Amino acid sequence: MIPLSGTSNLQQTTSYKVVLPFYVYASICFLVSSVLLLLNVEIVQQHYFHPHTLAIVHTMALGWGTMMIFGASYQLLPVLIEGKLDSNLLAYISFGFTAIGIPILILGFYLFHTGWMLQLGAIFVNIGVVFYLVNVLSSIYESSKHDIHAWFIGTATIWLFSTTFFGLLLVFNFSKSLFPDNSVAYLSLHAHLGIIGWFLLLIMGVGSRLIPMFLISKYTNTKILWWIFFLINSSLVSFILLFLLNAKSSFYYISLALALLGIGLFAYYIRMAHLVRIRKNVDEQMKISIISVGQMLLPLLILLIILLVLPANKHVQIAMLYGFCIFFGWITAIILGMTFKTLPFIVWNKVYHKKAYSGKTPVPKELFNENVFHNMFLAYLSGFILFISGIIILNTILLRIGAILLLLSAVLYVYNVAIILLHKPKKI
Amino acid sequence: MNEDIHVVTNDKEKCDIALEGLYEVDDPEVGLNIVDLGLIYKIEFEEEKKRVFCEMTLTTQFCPMGDSITSNAIQALTNSFQGWEIDLNLTFEPAWDFSRISPGGREFLGR
Numbered sequence: 436m437i438p439l440s441g442t443s444n445l446q447q448t449t450s451y452k453v454v455l456p457f458y459v460y461a462s463i464c465f466l467v468s469s470v471l472l473l474l475n476v477e478i479v480q481q482h483y484f485h486p487h488t489l490a491i492v493h494t495m496a497l498g499w500g501t502m503m504i505f506g507a508s509y510q511l512l513p514v515l516i517e518g519k520l521d522s523n524l525l526a527y528i529s530f531g532f533t534a535i536g537i538p539i540l541i542l543g544f545y546l547f548h549t550g551w552m553l554q555l556g557a558i559f560v561n562i563g564v565v566f567y568l569v570n571v572l573s574s575i576y577e578s579s580k581h582d583i584h585a586w587f588i589g590t591a592t593i594w595l596f597s598t599t600f601f602g603l604l605l606v607f608n609f610s611k612s613l614f615p616d617n618s619v620a621y622l623s624l625h626a627h628l629g630i631i632g633w634f635l636l637l638i639m640g641v642g643s644r645l646i647p648m649f650l651i652s653k654y655t656n657t658k659i660l661w662w663i664f665f666l667i668n669s670s671l672v673s674f675i676l677l678f679l680l681n682a683k684s685s686f687y688y689i690s691l692a693l694a695l696l697g698i699g700l701f702a703y704y705i706r707m708a709h710l711v712r713i714r715k716n717v718d719e720q721m722k723i724s725i726i727s728v729g730q731m732l733l734p735l736l737i738l739l740i741i742l743l744v745l746p747a748n749k750h751v752q753i754a755m756l757y758g759f760c761i762f763f764g765w766i767t768a769i770i771l772g773m774t775f776k777t778l779p780f781i782v783w784n785k786v787y788h789k790k791a792y793s794g795k796t797p798v799p800k801e802l803f804n805e806n807v808f809h810n811m812f813l814a815y816l817s818g819f820i821l822f823i824s825g826i827i828i829l830n831t832i833l834l835r836i837g838a839i840l841l842l843l844s845a846v847l848y849v850y851n852v853a854i855i856l857l858h859k860p861k862k863i
Numbered sequence: 864m865n866e867d868i869h870v871v872t873n874d875k876e877k878c879d880i881a882l883e884g885l886y887e888v889d890d891p892e893v894g895l896n897i898v899d900l901g902l903i904y905k906i907e908f909e910e911e912k913k914r915v916f917c918e919m920t921l922t923t924q925f926c927p928m929g930d931s932i933t934s935n936a937i938q939a940l941t942n943s944f945q946g947w948e949i950d951l952n953l954t955f956e957p958a959w960d961f962s963r964i965s966p967g968g969r970e971f972l973g974r
């Protein structure tokens with residue numbers, strides 16, 4: 436018998452069976468979004484309340500961003516909240532409902548079927564989100580410590596539910612008058628609940644732990660993290676209040692300033708972690724993740740231009756640029772980078788868990804093709820830059836080339852994810 | 864024992880044998896072995912009971928590879944000391960810090 440007296444000190448990781456379906460699903464959604472973008476590049480010249488725009492945005496926000504975050508957070512919950520995932524069963528159920536609901540919802544938007552199709556999709560998505568919410572909150576409740584990272588993930592999850600539930604009400608508002616105005620009037624509120632409350636808060640909470648961890652940097656500053664948490668939540672709450680009070684657009688500078696301060700502080704936090712890192716050579720997965728931190732500022736700068744410079748009749752067009760920079764910008768960049776930091780470990784743990792000593796096993800980063808990753812990175816960055824240039828000067832050729840490059844990056848991404856998932860143990 | 868490696872022990876000769884095996888165990892994320900990384904705090908031996916006591920840590924308590932690293936450390940010690948009982952204690956006090964990385968390890972990491 437071999438006693439291992441200190442194992443109770445070790446946090447248990449979540450089973451790969453819970454996590455991998457989310458990665459597969461999200462990868463397919465990224466591919467689908469990129470195809471839809473290429474097929475519909477002309478929509479950037481139209482109002483953002485266009486069925487195809489709504490379909491693409493929801494494929495990116497729910498199918499790509501949210502499903503990937505669901506999977507990654509189930510895996511990383513022990514790291515983030517210093518406890519274990521409360522229930523694998525709830526995780527499977529959350530996958531089932533969201534995985535069924537998302538395509539129904541997207542098809543509903545694409546065909547603009549405002550009746551049962553959108554309603555059914557939204558109901559399924561909401562049920563899935565409720566199971567995720569219960570699982571995350573009960574895991575946090577059961578964990579021994581409730582530090583800042585637990586606050587980030589818990590609060591972000593509550594904002595997610597606020598977003599999807601409000602989205603459900605907006606869907607029903609199409610056919611029954613639940614609100615005084617048409618659903619389109621509430622889109623910015625629905626979008627910002629999700630963008631600021633869910634994506635920004637969660638990515639900051641996860642990033643502030645994972646980026647220093649992968650850089651092997653011991654930089655921690657809980658005070659700064661609490662300030663970021665306070666600033667981002669204040670930004671969102673002030674936005675909601677201003678929206679509900681029908682305030683003048685100049686008042687929105689308050690929300691914008693709070694968000695800019697929060698993101699600025701987060702960028703400073705990551706910069707400090709980067710400066711005192713012990714690992715000098717930063718790999719490409721981390722580089723793309725760090726670039727995404729810079730990309731967080733881009734949509735807010737665009738928003739500033741919208742408010743400061745452009746007349747109200749140009750706001751709709753620039754809103755496309757704003758949305759694109761969020762969904763195909765920082766959310767996509769951080770997922771592209773972090774997928775290849777987390778997924779190889781999950782699969783490596785599954786395949787080589789107890790074999791690493793018994794000979795030369797590949798290290799996790801050898802589970803995917805680095806050349807393919809490098810080309811994906813280049814295709815993504817050039818596609819992103821060309822597409823935003825195309826939106827700014829309304830040039831269809833640039834938009835098409837940008838969309839083709841983004842599609843190429845999605846194909847290379849899916850290829851590399853497939854290589855990892857299909858990895859067979861090498862003979863030792 | 865390499866002078867740059869600081870491990871508490873009551874038997875230097877056996878400790879060298881133990882470390883030789885542990886040099887083969889890598890932290891998969893860092894790509895560096897756990898000895899140069901400074902994860903091994905103590906290796907002691909009880910001749911009468913034929914027992915090896917190893918105290919080690921991880922770079923972070925929430926290391927997703929922790930289970931794999933400790934299992935492989937036990938396997939390495941079992942291979943080096945066949946017929947001995949291996950008692951591995953995972954501790955986070957004191958917490959690991961960069962000063963524990965050996966000069967060779969720092970060179971490997973580009974520092």
